[in-house]
Amino acid sequence: SAYVPDPNDKPSEKCGVLNVTKITEHGKKVRKNWTSSWTVLQGSTLLFAKGQGGGTSWPYYHSGSLPEFLLSLLSNWRPSAKKRPAVSYGCSGLDRASSFGGGQSKPEFTVDLRGGSVDWASKDKSSKKHVIEVKTRQGTELLIQSENDVLINDWYRALQDTISTHAWE
């Protein structure tokens, strides 16, 4: 039978530009590096992409050491990763082009939200307003922020929904 969209269905993905920084990686504190990032919530995965040009740069989008960065380059060159077109994830290319100046972008990093937590960040985490703190089961902590309070409230709700509907198996 043909697929009939249910008007009550929530969109399965959400995307937009947010300011983001890691604060912890593998349970270890890392230096903040606020970056404006194309952000996609797809299922239980939260993905951050560079805005323009694509590719991976060090140190701007990588809080690890140089050897770790080189390793990440290697793993990005797996044939399986190569086959995936750069535009296969995250809302439409148009959405990205209109809000982030176009160009192809590659995922910079992804986090699995299953079993994680989302909360408003306390004042000691950042001096910025509207800051969400995301903690993952893998020991990554992120701050995401927008000056737009409507937008950030939408993200807060979407992230909360994701965590409550995608259980950790």
Ligand code: I3S
């Ligand atoms: O938590 P911190 O250390 O006060 O975070 C600030 C720093 O990352 C700062 O850069 P330097 O490490 O070069 O000082 C950033 O410019 C600030 O934006 C960070 O604080 P906020 O409150 O904006 O998250």
